Amino acid sequence: MTARTGVALEWRDGPTVTGDHGGLDLAVPYRMEERLWESGGSPGAGRAMPVLTAIGERFGRERPLEGLRIAACLHVTAETAVLMGALKAGGAQIALAASNPLSTQDDVAEALRSYDIAVHARAGVDRATYYRHIHQALDLAPDLVLDDGCDLVNILHTERTDLLGGVSGGCEETTTGIIRLRQMAAEGALRFPMVAVNDTRTKRMFDNRYGTGQSTLDGIMRATNLMLAGRTVIVAGFGYCGRGVAERAKGLGARVIVTEIDPVKALDASLQGYEVRPMESAALVGDLFITVTGNRDVIRAEHLALMRDGAILANAGHFDVEIDVRALEEMAVSLNQGVRPNTDEYVLADGRRLLLLAEGRLVNLTAAEGHPAAVMDMSFSAQALAVAWLAAERLNLAPGVYDVPEDIDVEVARLKLAATGIEIDRLTADQEDYLHSWRTGS
Template identity: 75%
Template sequence: MPYDIADPGLAESGVRRIEWAARSMPVLGAIRDRFAAERPLEDVRIAACLHVTTETANLLRTLQAAGARISLAASNPLSTQDDTAAALALEYGIAVYARAGVDRDGYYAHIHRALDLVPDLVLDDGCDLVNTVHTERVELLQSIRAGCEETTTGVIRLRQMAREDALGFPMVAVNDTQTKRLFDNRYGTGQSTLDGIMRATNTLLAGKTVVIAGFGYCGRGVAERAKGLGAQVVVTEIDPVKALEATLQGYAVTPMAEAAARGDVFITVTGNRDVVRAEHMALMKDGAILANAGHFDVEVDVRALHDMAVEVVPDVRPHTDCYVLPDGRRLLLLAEGRLVNLTAGEGHPAAVMDMSFAAQALTVAWLTGERLVAGVYDVPPDIDAEVARLKLASMGRDIDVLTPEQEEYLRSWRHGS
């Protein structure tokens, strides 16, 4: 099995951590058992560009149990867990191309090697693999039947490709399922982002002013958890509806130009670029913390921060770099501006990823029986509902069932008040 990993000697440790995560992923485990019996992906080739974590490993084990042949590249060099990569390559027989901290050239070289499988289906997290196919590996457009996208940033890029008629095959927006938006994005990102910040800085959030750029599902989750830890939360937004929602939930809402002088901690969760710019950083307090929980390292203008600084002190704490400005103020950039929750922390808890990856696994199996034209598709609602039912069952929770009379009432327009 071909692979490019940092240290094969880490495989045993990786297996232990993958199995530990599996304990908190009962829904995916139930699907894996079903797939092992039914083999819905027999001889299907899948190329994936995902965060190389223990939770991802359990998704790939599930697809492998269904009969798939899999190659994997990392979707973020700083989130790669080298022991997980070693275990996948040496213990589970998956072609893995991922090393923690690899440079940009190495990152794209790994994507190309994953694509050398000549996949039937693709799994992406951020659209870099799909983008590479459309720009550098166009010969694969003839073989790729469909794929899935895991994150908000990737879905934004895919929808733009579809609007421009540039998307060469169907992609399913797994990110947009209710079970992912409500639980993964809100509870997973909310908890793991603050966990990463606290691990990197050991700061006390109670009493601090935390500025959150973006009040989508991820931003809401971060805001809820920051408020719960005693922080004063300020939200910045470009969407008037989301800004109004944040206001009615009790958060202060201001433009970033006003929030910049108030904040102690800044967290970007937008999926856009240059959200925190030079003019904002020029106003920030000494010791202000900059963290990004959006997918790519473009939300904080790191290049502008480099240009502003007279000195950079790397690794004042793990994953924390100190930028000294001409007037002596120090700004602390976490995780090089990359995903703070997956770089400084361990990412989403396995119990949350259980639902996201269960939806992913079921969608991949569904795609094998569908013939769709190029475009961006939602996950079928019955898959979302099945994931929720399986999760409730794993938690020992029951729900009500409609009576025949209730079903008839909902179907009919003839009943009056």
């Protein structure tokens, strides 16, 4: 991924966005500013995250997390640093592990450590070290947890059960993690309440659809220099992330084919004008394959055996399990690593070459820089407010998976509109009555 050098975090005086935005004063002179000391003086993530910065300012005044210990397993990036700053401003003691070693920015980790946030992460570590870092974060004996993929929660329930009694709640950031949590809850295995941050309307719309769509194609084009116009792009999965990827690829002139297992999503894709096929059929015609499902083995040996010479494989789902990389390794007679940055060429016995991007890990975080900071402003603002809500309500909640309260979702959207200078209409008194009184006729 693109290196970011010389990151420093500082609290400084200075206004952000002025004005009355529903009781959240955006001009309070208490701000965490993330700066990147690069040639040309790139602006920091904090400047593109006005809502989360303002929430951090409010947390600094109200201290809703005073005395709480939070263990987090998230992507260690500059955007996450702004979230960590907001939680720390709220009074939390934090230990952070990486949810993906290939997305870890070592300079960000060092900067956070200098602000007394324990970071257990290093770019490019192996699987054993990845899990060791999660254990080290859990050594904090957390009251609350933040997860991105459910690995931290899984370890709590399998290997660190001694800590379960002290954990009173947490938040989950991804579709994959929420799928796992709901299964745990259905089986009666989940021992504390978890908030499904991924399932807010703002997160699905802004982060999953627009963020993943843009950053995935950004990573693919950086890794391959591929012109998408006229190419056949196979998008596996038509959830919010897959929809965003398909829309962006189509907008760049690609012929897009969708594969799905869900009849409703497949019908939706078809009605939006996409061709829908099983992967076995799509494998014969695809130039670029992008998995966006949150499941494993979406592209398997039988699909690899059908692909054209030069086909490109990329994953934008979760972890490195969506493409069966082990099967690809077993089929290959030789491997040319790094034919381009983040691109490995697997040569098969019949001479065909298949190109795997980012080792099958998240291409948008490995070959590019992930979502723009403006996208993460929405997701992490919902996360921060959900943590504060959970801190207040956790003792009243039974174990299970909970939606983010609707008023938090609406507040995040309203604040984002205000920060970008967009105004919307308000209901009149008569309109309110019409919507809420059944006695009013048509």
